[in-house]
Amino acid sequence: MLASATVSSTPTVAPTPTAVNEEAPYLLEVINVSKGFPGVVALDDVQLRVRPGSVLALMGENGAGKSTLMKIIAGIYQPDAGELRLRGKPVTFAGPLAALQAGIAMIHQELNLMPHMNIAENIWIGREQLNGLHMIDHREMFRCTAQLLERLRINLDPQELVGNLSIAERQMVEIAKAVSYDSDILIMDEPTSAITDKEVAHLFSIIADLKSQGKGIIYITHKMNEVFSIADEVAVFRDGAYIGLQRADSMNGDSLISMMVGRELTQLFPVRESPLGELLLSVRDLSLDGIFEGVSFDLHAGEILGIAGLMGSGRTNIAEAIFGITPSTGGEIHLDGQAVRIGSPNQAIEKGFALLTEDRKLTGLFPCLSVLENMEMAILPHYAGNGFIQQKALRALCEDMCKKLRVKTPSLEQCIDTLSGGNQQKALLARWLMTNPRVLILDEPTRGIDVGAKVEIYRLISFLASEGMAVIMISSELPEVLGMSDRVMVMHEGEQMGTLDRSEATQERVMQLASGITAIH
Known part of the structure; x- marks a missing residue:
């Protein structure tokens, strides 16, 4: 049986947001950055600033551009316009390695671990410790990993295959990997989406330690309680545009939601009174x-x-x-x-029966295929005959379902991997609803x-x-x-x-x- 990625019995609490030192120089500045994809303006002249020893919560609906900006900061995407400044100096990252070497690490919303490799190999990939013969020193890697996991109070065996871990345990490994870089700026994109409340408290204690070391943290979440537990400042994006930045202690849930969606949400859960069948x-x-x-x-x-x-x-x-x-x-x-x-x-x-699985990346999406190909997957047999697919009728059905579920995509030919997480989820739900x-x-x-x-x-x-x-x-x-x-x-x-x-x-x-x-x- 695997060891659980739980924490020790030492009580952990959320870090108390501290007074932001407005005199401190910025660790990172995003100035008038824009980014577009075919048929989509993902970012339009946005800005962001991160101070040392603070947590900046980046909020916005799916499709607001949050993850796109984080991928630009992490060197995965290149901006079409605008500038990044690191410690006051303009920077350009040719790729993720350049960003890491400059002191920027990222925990991605979608887990990026390699299941056929063990925990130590995943954490140190590309940075493997070598022995005197310039061969990988596995014993030293396991020792360093055990030391890292112990420091973070994550109870996992460094030699365990990642493929044997639960989603929550994999998330804790991702967190450990990001911390291992000892970066000055740590981006956390939905880090608590797959972990328990106890593990969330553990993560918050790690964030408190990082803040005390002067690290700057960009924290993306859809959970309001987390924002007001750990954030010092809150920046809001909407439809690829920068809406504003406020101190977290000057906001409440209603005001934050209003900034995010541009309207008030009066009823979260709909009232149902229809009798059961x-x-x-x-x-x-x-x-x-x-x-x-x-x-x-x-x-x-x-x-x-x-x-x-x-x-x-x-x-x-x-x-x-x-x-x-x-x-x-x-x-x-x-x-x-x-x-x-x-x-x-x-x-x-x-x-x-229809099943929408819990992990859309691992068990739901075909990321290299289009929105249309992902949606039609479950009903293809019903539109096939004599070796041909009734593509016109199938496309019409998918287009109608896209409209009903308000899936935001430039076209059905768009690669589904370019859609926001929320729109990917809607497309998967549409797939199953079309099976009636x-x-x-x-x-x-x-x-x-x-x-x-x-x-x-x-x-x-x-x-x-x-x-x-x-x-x-x-x-x-x-x-x-x-x-x-x-x-x-x-x-x-x-x-x-x-x-x-x-x-x-x-x-x-x-x-x-x-x-x-x-x-x-």
């Missing part, structure tokens, strides 16, 4: 050897069943067992009162999505349920589970702890069950 799905004693066992629940047409639990509780495994990715080893699934055996995703799709599913399984449907796009997704899920679709929604965000679900099923280490009706589901009650403190039998 007939029993559609019945799961009895579903098990997967060594992962979870004895999971039972009913799901009605028009119902949203939330599944909550901590990392490793078995939530995703349940979804994958129902969908046939990892077929169950015990139990029964009944659809419309009839027992069904689902041994593969193709069988699941044929029976009216009866049971829609959503695993972390709003991970890495801004608050405005979240509202759109919530309203869409609510609309689908009101039209009679049965929805299973897995989420690490408790307010999301509580705000959207008719009932909440709670898991703990592979055991079903209980199911709560909307009226009795509270954050405290759900966390008690998720922590294994109490159970409902």
Whole structure:
């Protein structure tokens, strides 16, 4: 069994935002930078300034240009116009290595580790320690890695293959890798999207240490509570433009959202009062050897069943067992009162199931293909005959779905990898909706999505349920589970702890069950 990427029992707290020293020279200045892609203006004359010993939160909806600017700062993209200044001097980075050598490191939103290599090899790739024969000194690499992980209180074996790690553990390795460069500027793009609350607290303690060393941190997140916990200043982008910068202690959630979306969001979770339909799905004693066992629940047409639990509780495994990715080893699934055996995703799709996976990069997207090719993937067999694809009809359907879900893309031929995370997620959701599913399984449907796009997704899920679709929604965000679900099923280490009706589901009650403190039998 793998060691968990949890922290020691030493209490950790979020760093207290300190008074910004406005007299200190800037570590980094972004001056009038612009960047365009075919058919898209990603950045239009934007600016940014980072001070030493401070955290600058960069906020904005998906597509606002945040990640594009960070890739320019990190040397991945070149700006079309404008200037970067590092410690007061103009700089141009020919590539990521040049940025790293200048003291800029980045934790990317999408994990970039190599699964076939171990933790030490991933952390020191390109910087391997050599022995006297100029060969890689693996023993020294393992020693340095163990020392780094110990300093950061990350309990992982340096020799463990990254492919064996959970997403949360991989995220902690990414954080350790970035810290290992000892850079003056550290960019964190959605660093907490896949880690638990305990690991978030751990990350915040690392940030506090970095601040005390005079490092400048650019922090990108969609989680408002994190902004007001750690940020000293907040800069806001919208539609590729710079909106403004304010001290974090002078703002609140409402004012920040208003800057981000250009309007007030009065209702985050839609109100649903439509009655539930007939029993559609019945799961009895579903098990997967060594992962979870004895999971039972009913799901009605028009119902949203939330599944909550901590990392490793078995939530995703349940979804994958129902969908046939990892077929169950015990139990029964009944659809419309009839027992069904689902041994593969193709069988699941044929029976009216759809699954939006938790990691769109690893298990959802075909990044080198177009938006159209990604969207049509699940329904191609229905538009094929006599060796030909009915491309005109297929394209029309994809265009219509793009409009309904408001997927922002210059064209369907655009490479999906160039879209923002939120628009990628919408395109994947469109893929599954075009299969006309009866049971829609959503695993972390709003991970890495801004608050405005979240509202759109919530309203869409609510609309689908009101039209009679049965929805299973897995989420690490408790307010999301509580705000959207008719009932909440709670898991703990592979055991079903209980199911709560909307009226009795509270954050405290759900966390008690998720922590294994109490159970409902």
